[in-house]
Amino acid sequence: MKKVPITEVEPGQVVARPVAASSGMVMMQPGAVLTAEIIGRLLNLGVDTIWLEGAASDAKSIEVVLQELEQRFVGHEHDELMMEIKAVVASCIRQEATDGRD
Amino acid sequence: MIDKSVLRAKVEGTTNISTLPDVVIKLRRMMDSPSMSAAVVGNEIGKDQVLAAKVLRLVNSGFYGIRTPITTITQAMVLLGFDVVKTLILSASVLDILELMNRYLSGLWEHSVATARVANALADRLKLPNPEEIAVSGLLHDLGKVVIAQRFPNEHREIRAIVDARNCLQVEAELEVLGVTHSKIGMWLLKRWGLPAKLVYPIAYHTQFLAGREFADRTAIIHLADVMCRARGYGYPGDNRVPAINREAWNLVQITMTDVQDVYLQLDHELAGTLAL
Numbered sequence: 001m002k003k004v005p006i007t008e009v010e011p012g013q014v015v016a017r018p019v020a021a022s023s024g025m026v027m028m029q030p031g032a033v034l035t036a037e038i039i040g041r042l043l044n045l046g047v048d049t050i051w052l053e054g055a056a057s058d059a060k061s062i063e064v065v066l067q068e069l070e071q072r073f074v075g076h077e078h079d080e081l082m083m084e085i086k087a088v089v090a091s092c093i094r095q096e097a098t099d100g101r102d
Numbered sequence: 103m104i105d106k107s108v109l110r111a112k113v114e115g116t117t118n119i120s121t122l123p124d125v126v127i128k129l130r131r132m133m134d135s136p137s138m139s140a141a142v143v144g145n146e147i148g149k150d151q152v153l154a155a156k157v158l159r160l161v162n163s164g165f166y167g168i169r170t171p172i173t174t175i176t177q178a179m180v181l182l183g184f185d186v187v188k189t190l191i192l193s194a195s196v197l198d199i200l201e202l203m204n205r206y207l208s209g210l211w212e213h214s215v216a217t218a219r220v221a222n223a224l225a226d227r228l229k230l231p232n233p234e235e236i237a238v239s240g241l242l243h244d245l246g247k248v249v250i251a252q253r254f255p256n257e258h259r260e261i262r263a264i265v266d267a268r269n270c271l272q273v274e275a276e277l278e279v280l281g282v283t284h285s286k287i288g289m290w291l292l293k294r295w296g297l298p299a300k301l302v303y304p305i306a307y308h309t310q311f312l313a314g315r316e317f318a319d320r321t322a323i324i325h326l327a328d329v330m331c332r333a334r335g336y337g338y339p340g341d342n343r344v345p346a347i348n349r350e351a352w353n354l355v356q357i358t359m360t361d362v363q364d365v366y367l368q369l370d371h372e373l374a375g376t377l378a379l
Contacts, residue, residue: 018162018171020158020159020162020171024154024155024156024157024158024159024162025155025158025173026162026171026173029171065335068335068342069333069335071269071342072332072333072335072342072343072344073333073344074343075343076344076346079346081347081349081352082344082346082347084359085329085330085333085347085359085362086333088359088362088363088366089333089334089335089366091363092334092363092366092367092370095367095370096370
């Protein structure tokens with residue numbers, strides 16, 4: 001699943017989450033296929049991003065995500081509590097990588 | 103550096119953040135009458151179609167972890183309960199500001215929503231009354247960053263440059279450039295708008311926790327929720343660093359690492375692919 005600006009979606013792509021207009025009205029349900037006409041209408045209704053099926057093209061590898069985690073915690077190496085939090089986050093990241101691929 | 107009183111006057115004069123002050127009056131009225139019934143709320147929302155639309159948009163945004171689209175306020179009331187819908191009105195009222203967030207700082211909205219969700223979960227665990235109110239403080243805890251970007255564009259650029267160059271916390275750059283933090287700036291504005299202290303204090307002091315202050319429990323929760331969301335990497339709070347957890351705040355909230363993990367897992371599940379506003 002990936003979040004894409006309405007200006008970048010293309011006809012034929014499949015909606016992964018309900019699309020609501022700025023009025024709050026739900027316009028499309030998951031599984032619906034986009035057409036050029038529908039995209040134009042969504043644009044007019046003020047929809048600015050859409051969740052589409054398919055792998056996120058910019059999905060980061062788990063190694064990169066874990067490396068970024070390390071960098072966020074630089075300076076806390078001697079803070080036991082912070083190191084515990086970091087370990088919990090790392091385990092969540094690994095878990096997400098194992099069961100979160102869609 | 104701009105003189106602090108000049109700075110404050112300019113912050114307090116911020117009326118062009120969408121139509122907020124109007125909406126805040128309504129919000130205050132609602133907060134002030136705890137006895138207000140579901141019927142009154144339903145009626146009130148019904149009168150304001152724009153607000154109704156926003157509430158529905160928020161309901162369907164993933165913020166409440168609902169995956170089947172809800173199309174009417176009545177449906178929302180039945181499914182979510184009165185208290186949650188009341189909070190939704192508050193949240194919908196501030197949605198205008200939240201939408202501004204990502205325009206100025208891409209990812210701040212996601213960080214704010216995640217902080218609100220974590221704050222709500224922590225408040226639940228602590229069995230504090232009105233966890234939804236604490237969630238609202240979580241949603242707005244970085245409001246000051248939006249104000250800085252909107253009211254002080256030159257200083258905002260300077261702050262961004264410092265954060266990028268040094269990879270430091272945004273608050274450090276704020277102190278250097280403005281002499282005050284976004285927490286204080288957020289407080290100035292929210293106080294000016296007349297929001298109650300129980301909502302404002304946690305925002306004002308989330309970066310500088312002190313155990314003796316009023317609403318310390320709520321403040322500790324927002325501080326912890328903010329750090330937890332930064333640690334996990336939900337959204338972008340304006341820098342890529344995690345501030346240290348204040349020990350007194352940690353002790354006050356009384357959670358274990360297992361709780362922390364549970365909250366993360368719950369949120370990972372709820373936020374997976376949501377937050378599409």
